[in-house]
Amino acid sequence: MARIAFILLCHKDPEAIIRQAERLTAAGDYMSIHFDARAKPSHFQQIRTALKDNPNVVFARKRIRCGWGEWSLVQATLNAVETAVHAFPRATHFYMLSGDCMAIKTAEYAHEFLDSEDCDYVESFDYFDSDWIKTGWKEERLIYRHWFNERTQKRRFYGMFELQKRLGLTREIPQDIQVMIGSQWWCLRRRTIEWILEFTRQRRDVMRFFRTTWIPDETFFQTLVRHLVPEDEIRTRTLTFLLFTDYGMPVVFYNDHYDMLLSQDFLFARKISPEARELKARLGALYASEDVEFKISNEGRSLFKFLSGRGRIGRRFATRFWETESTLGRERELMIIVCKKWHVAKRLLAKIRQVTNIPAIEYLFNEESTPIPDLGGIQSTLGKRTRHRRALMRMLFDYYETDRLIVCMDPNNIDLLHDFCGDRSVTRLLEVQCGFTDDYLIGHAKRVGLAGDQTPRETLERLLPTIRQDITFEIDRIRDADFENHHRIRESDSPYDNADRIARFLTIPEDKALEIAQTDHLFAD
Missing domain, CATH: 3.40.50 (Rossmann fold)
Structure with a gap:
């Protein structure tokens, strides 16, 4: 039977993290937590104290300071993954989560779902041919080196970019890999995770490349899985239900979304509003439940597009x-x-x-x-x-x-x-x-x-x-x-x-x- 090791990246709300860990491990699954080193030390200590006696919870051996768009997010994930691989030899699958995610199916359903097919679940689209990137940089993310954070060190970030561009200091993508892109919320088999960790030890050139790539959490695991795993063993989808607005912001779910979430063909959902206490309580009780029948209609994405699009009816660009x-x-x-x-x-x-x-x-x-x-x-x-x-x-x-x-x-x-x-x-x-x-x-x-x-x-x-x-x-x-x-x-x-x-x-x-x-x-x- 499938046993899941959840890889949890988080940086706030220690009470929610504790409850999430207790719920998911109560069903026999595991959790490896990386709590951002930028966060309050008191919050991390609160989590460690609350979960210290839980044998199914471990913490990444090395905590690092994470920044959006940086390599640090990938390194934090790798640190938590390595800890989980050594701590939980019976784990068959490794599932990436954030503190804003909650289960929308039971553990019973999730285990049967993963047992039904021997494959990896990760969005993995061709970086250059797909339209996954809607706006902004595309090739520039890869061919230039990015050492600084765009949000916290904007002048340095764009200054180094313009200098490289002016001097023509581009770089080659490692020739034997095809860069892929997709959501960071994956679920991978143990064998795949072990292959990835071995690859990181052997291919220092690829690691150097990704360490200075912009937003590598959208490309690193997606590329390596496609490079290491046969295509027929990859399902190009995520098992975490998430929606984005036209402005690239994640859609937040509230109390009245419970029935809709349960009817989607996913195991988890992101993001759950901190104010949605009723929704959190109902979903929290769900994971450990048994003999729950789920009627999958999977209308969430089209329904959101329909309802959000009604305000734009009649608008169009200028005529040709x-x-x-x-x-x-x-x-x-x-x-x-x-x-x-x-x-x-x-x-x-x-x-x-x-x-x-x-x-x-x-x-x-x-x-x-x-x-x-x-x-x-x-x-x-x-x-x-x-x-x-x-x-x-x-x-x-x-x-x-x-x-x-x-x-x-x-x-x-x-x-x-x-x-x-x-x-x-x-x-x-x-x-x-x-x-x-x-x-x-x-x-x-x-x-x-x-x-x-x-x-x-x-x-x-x-x-x-x-x-x-x-x-x-x-x-x-x-x-x-x-x-x-x-x-x-x-x-x-x-x-x-x-x-x-x-x-x-x-x-x-x-x-x-x-x-x-x-x-x-x-x-x-």
Whole structure:
């Protein structure tokens, strides 16, 4: 059975560290603690005194002063790892933790999870080819030497960087290693840890390289694991659930996140708010529990992205020059069906094609798989279609040799609607207003990844008002835009009322419009 040696790096809150050590070791696991040498000596003494009689807790033999972005963080980890390897010969896995982490599964679940597959868990992405680094330095972290801390010695840090840059004092990356990058929160097998420690003793050149690399805690273990372990024995993921905002700051979890955290496919979560006393108490009691069934829905990341992104709806960068200075053509008519229920719009579009023979395309800006003719590559991805939307639409008019074209769009495409309705062509909108039951909204949440089959009912009930409000908000934005030639059909209206609006939207006779409006099961889910 798996036995975990937790490698805990910490620098504050001694009471929380003591409780964390007691909880995790009570289930038979181990812990090796490195308490930052910069921290208060009284705090370290408090921890040592409280845990001195716990045989499953050891302290790194050498404490060092740690600084963000420095090699010191990696050295502190290595010191704690070496101590754990010697102290706990029965440990099968070594799991990196911080003082802000807490278990979101039981020890029973964690041990079975690690026993189920013989592999290492570490984020390990190609340093240069991946987009793991979103902003700031990339190559500069490696090819220049960094001796000073950017946060505490800013002038020296940037002064040495500029001097090396001016003199061309770059260095080579060790030729036989491929630098990788990822989160520092890994879980590695004992064999892998022993290989890494042996590597650090033999390869002084690689150690010298990483000692003056900037932010090496994101590259050192990630690179060595990939260098030493067969690829099929590595899972490029972390077992610690963590989220970051658009500004690179970690998301903090509070009392009302308990159910969501337990449903994620992870063993631990970071960061738990110090004020979330109820959450800490519930999670604290969880690790030693037995026979707990976890329903994994794993919607946490998509749910956070959805909820945090709602405040940015409608914002975009400036239009490209080829969009603002081009037009679809004054003589052309673009007819846009706007509907949140895609299956309803597709059903309506199919009937319109049958009755009018007007060329029509489904959700070309929302679905990658929408059938579109080959237009030289501009249609190949959603990103290209959106960036070159006017050029794409002109090419579609030319391809079908028509001056009339119908497309479908989701109500959240407000920027596209503004763009096309502001064109010199004739643009008409048909808003299809549908009813939304709770069951439909739950299905919608699952389809877009906001929930899973195992998401608790209580979570769904809290989520439903937000989704319903979001849909209403999208529709209200369209109405507030006051577009010209804006028509609307409703599920609650009769086919005769809807036929009148369809006739004006398509500029077709009433009898044909009524045939479209009377489509069998048009609004059915």
